[in-house]
Amino acid sequence: MDRVVRSAGRRHALRTLAALAGATIPLARAKSVLALASDARPAGAGTRRITDLIGSNGWPGSAGDVQMWRAMGISWGRDSVGPGQPHGPGDAMRVDRTGFAFDSDLPSVLLRNDRNGIGSLLLLGYTPKWNASVPGDSNSAPVDEKAWTSYVDAVVRKYSAPPFNLRHFQIWNEAAGKLSGGLQQSTFWHGPDFDTDQKRAKPYERAMQDYVERIHIPAARIIRSYRAYVVYGGWPDQGGLGNFRKWLEYRSPVLKERMLDWVDYLDTHYLSVADLDPLYQQYVKNGPARGIWQTEIGNEYMKDPHYVARYFFDFAVWALGRNWDEPDKYLSMIYHWDGYEPFRLTHRGPPERTYNVSGQSLIVLRQTVSGSLAGFSKPLQFGSGASGTALLSGNDVVMQVRADPGWQTVFVPGLLPLSSRVTQVEVIDALTGASSARDDVALTWDDRLLKVRFKVPERVNGAGNNPPKHLAYVVIRRAA
Template identity: 55%
Template sequence: MDRVKTRAGRRRALRTIAALAAGAAAPMSNIRPALALIPDAAPPCGRARRMTELIGTNGWSGSATDLQIWNEAAGELSGGLPQATFWHGPEFSTDQKRAKPYERAMQDYIERIHIPAARIIRSYHAYVVYGGWPDQGGLANFQRWLEYRSPALNERMLDWVDYIDTHYLPVADLESLYQQYVKNGPARGIWQTEIGNEYMKDPHYLPRYFFDLAVWALGRNWDDPDKYLSMIYHWDGYEPFRLTHRGPPERTCNVSGRTLIVLRQTAGGHLASFSKPLQGGPGVAANALLSGNELVIQVSSSAGWQGIAIGGLQALRSRTVKADFIDALSGEASAPGNVALSWDNELMQVRFKVPDQVNGAGNYPPGNLAYLVLRRVAQGVA
């Protein structure tokens, strides 16, 4: 009964987040109608991807029967326990001072757990997700065990993995896994089943992570909605940095939770890569993608007037292009006078005013995270 109640509560919470992400109201620009900024930039509908396909959640298990096969099966790692808390090898002791390392932990995991379990999973036409390689394990060590061939079974763990799964890695660290195991197989994709947690004390963490992940995935044959996925760990709770709080009186989202709503509203269309040159001014970091008919640029910068130069848009010189500068935390669009467009030879110059009260005051140094949204507007429409 407790297990049923826990699952029902979890489903209700996820439905709440989905409803907020799909329809929560935030003050956004009402410039319409919009035309494609770059004609034919969007992929065919059958291959179109959306930001929400990258975002998942992960939390506490409701009971012992909810546990998948071995989380963070990685043997002894830097800072880790000499023995797993639920898989005990020789010379185990409940007294951690007496416990000795389980030297064959990974070999036994591969031969006695992973491959036998994977055979069962695939017999039901399901996929095998390797249960999370922790960030402190090192990618070289991870690859060593993925490619380990069991002398007893004459098979590699990699032969029985469909989705490579890690924990708490930055997006850049996924590249070597993609190049070695996903680009030409045998794996179907890359997941992270734990991100976030205390990193969410920084309200910029989630929107920057998922925007970077989307840009990265668009450049790496994101041809299946399940190919790339990252799950926010411990999204629900009472610490101030958890995405949602249960109440009473009702469930609410914290700042990090609201950033996902803003991201969904700002870049909620079919996504495509933006390959034109993009150069931020001094102290400006920027990343860009196409969302439906709009160019969305995520901008991290300090306060004051800042600028970005965009190449490859010369065809728009005779067109009406509008721009919004949208706070990544609140979703509020700044006053029209705080964004200005001009041309410098073949470069579109976008200047924008960052508030003196930046939204990342807890960061060091403090910075501001926002979205520049550019759209082409039909002639004669204000």
């Protein structure tokens, strides 16, 4: 009898998914339900969740911090490793510290991360001042390349082995040449003619050739020799994607190799989700790269209270349509998760750490999009005052909507009607998590056309935007 009851429940769930997809299929074809309900997920792809995409710069520093990371859905951290040989080549090689001033114990941080399901990305950099080609400048190319490779080998040898078992290492940070914003040399990669006075600085003409030959490929060889993955060093947004592609494909006449062939994860900083698509199409869809990361997003963009929630929802929709067949294929890391500015995810305190608006919006996103993800293939048709995108989270259809105040409507053609006994609709404020009043939202079907009518409050949660908009989730779910 128990087997019969469970089988009937399974058939009911399959019919519900089929209806959400607009599919009329017999139970014998149950394996195709997910594909019909969504943009097909690759065979063997496994469960994908919104938390797979969310990382942050820095580490959680305590059990309380870990709980806050978990609440916000942050599953990866990124920070430095060193200090290497800070005073000279005779120093013992030290790679047990982390943080901006190397003031925290790295092994204990990594073990705590691992116990709590947080991935760790170690940033390999920079040059000790005694070895700097620009005197006293740790962001400049090294004079002695062997000191650089010795440091990389010490880090990867130690942390790719038990008990740490790290698999991802990032080479340098934002190495580039002249930037579109006016800087003659990239902030973290200096060479001849650098000057802190921008009026006197001149371009570093061999910036990328030197980076490829002296920094990237030597480090990448070491990383791969330990069967670990190479994360590119965060191409800056002001470097230009065309320039990024040029140097990825640059073949060194000295090493006779392309940088691209020594990159596993492309990495950019502060780009929109749409900007990532050319990189996917050219380098990830059919290889050779394994995936695309952004190891810095946010910062002052988070002054827009909608930024974080919109970015990660758009990122999820984008990834679901682009062969998200490994959990770490796509990742973006917020800069920064704590601080004193009101736009950071949390306020550091004192007296104690608290969530800012952007951090609270991540909590709402994680709670609302909590199930296994799949793409939603049906088109959304909004009235003139609203726009949005959708995905499937478990059995729920979740739409993220930006809308003007007043009554708004979204239509989804091609869906079979579900019984009101098994369907409910909810509108959730994307910043606070508050649900709208029952009378402010209604769901109806007209033949195969789903219609959701919902009321947007006069006081929108994006009042500082131009024009002001409200950000919310319209969730259609099976009632308990």
